[in-house]
Amino acid sequence: MRQTAIQHNIEDCNIINAPLFKHLTGEEADRVNAEKSPGFYKKGTYIYHEGNRINGCYIVFKGILKIYKTGIDGKEQIIRFAKPYEIIGFRSVLSGELACTTAKVMEDSTLCYLPQDSLYYLVKNNGAFSLELMQLICRELGEANEYITDIAQKTVRERLAEILIHLKENFGLDNENVLQISLTREELANIVGTATESVIRLLSEFKSDHYIDIDGRKIKILNFTALQKLANL
Amino acid sequence: MRQTAIQHNIEDCNIINAPLFKHLTGEEADRVNAEKSPGFYKKGTYIYHEGNRINGCYIVFKGILKIYKTGIDGKEQIIRFAKPYEIIGFRSVLSGELACTTAKVMEDSTLCYLPQDSLYYLVKNNGAFSLELMQLICRELGEANEYITDIAQKTVRERLAEILIHLKENFGLDNENVLQISLTREELANIVGTATESVIRLLSEFKSDHYIDIDGRKIKILNFTALQKLANL
DNA sequence: CGAACCCTTGAGATCCTTCAATCCATGTGG
């Protein structure tokens, strides 16, 4: 069973499936595919820790990871999630700095490790890839700037509504309008930047306003427009 | 006088003086220098506005600019400052998105406009430059992530202390330990992400604790270590 | 001199956090 899963995953791990690598020549793709190492990681596993030196990055083929920083008193601040065909760890590899975040598996994942030399090789020799990667980083930087403004200026209520919208857009809803990502109240709080209790109180406020419905960790979106209005978007 | 200043600035505007361009070949440098257009901008001038499409970026050769986003009710959130040999506007050019910030001149500036084609040309054809630029963006992204965590978790007092430290590190002190950048209370508030009145109260608290001394917009650092401790760094 | 802009201070309101207690589901060892 486990064996089958791995086999299956390794076959799927062709780098060319990730949009970032679409400009690779056949030769480059072969080279990179040969240099990468696929792996299966169970929920709860750490891929790298804040402060580590990392010598390569990872491409996600299956699963979800959370990328977070550890702040005051060990409180985590979730920076983003990574889902299939996204790449993690590239920031530290490219900047040559220590990892500024920790990456932890939230749902069993298949990742491919890509050594830094492979990444450097591509950046130096394939201008189109280089540009594609740069665009990715630039978009991320734009989102970070956006979030700085939000945290600095919006209330916790507005930010929570906004996060629910982001989660919907990034992970989608199932056929019953339930968010396709399962987070604890504490994790929600660690995205929004607030206390767990505040998230709980606001979620039940949203519920009594009929914007959402709650069943444990399942959050059903009932009134998307109202949430958008609430989020000041 | 004005004429002399411009002459002087144009001479100084050799792209090669900016560290980012250190890997350019002589030929590339000549090409880029020919394609760029230098300009003198007075305090208060806008270089580009949030939401604009911009077709090139600017290299700062003299002066200081503030880069900010406009949030709720028009309140500005300062994202960063740009000083000589730094580059602004590249994020939107590279990502192909609209400008996500506004750039405004705080001290009379000399900038060189670099059309996007020049930038693309370098990215595609000079791997070393590409990597250098990527490192720059990655460092910026790291700082943004850091700031998200700070805003989300630290108190206003801690953040104000931290900003004073950052300003000292980025702009330095004069021979009397006075910060070499002049900001209004409101601007300080718009970096920290708080109300102007809060900045005023906290600055005078820092003053009565003898961490700083204040004379209008001049802020003298008296006890750097205490500020660091206060900032939780 | 007035207008515009910035700085300062006070008072009250409010949002949010913290602390403490309870509940519930799950899993584990005896």
Add this chain to the structure above:
DNA sequence: CCACATGGATTGAAGGATCTCAAGGGTTCG
């Protein structure tokens, strides 16, 4: 199978940090 530990979710109460509103003072500049 029960007792107990663990981790998450919930609720209440109290306090504190910060914001908003309002008023007044100082400077600069046309």
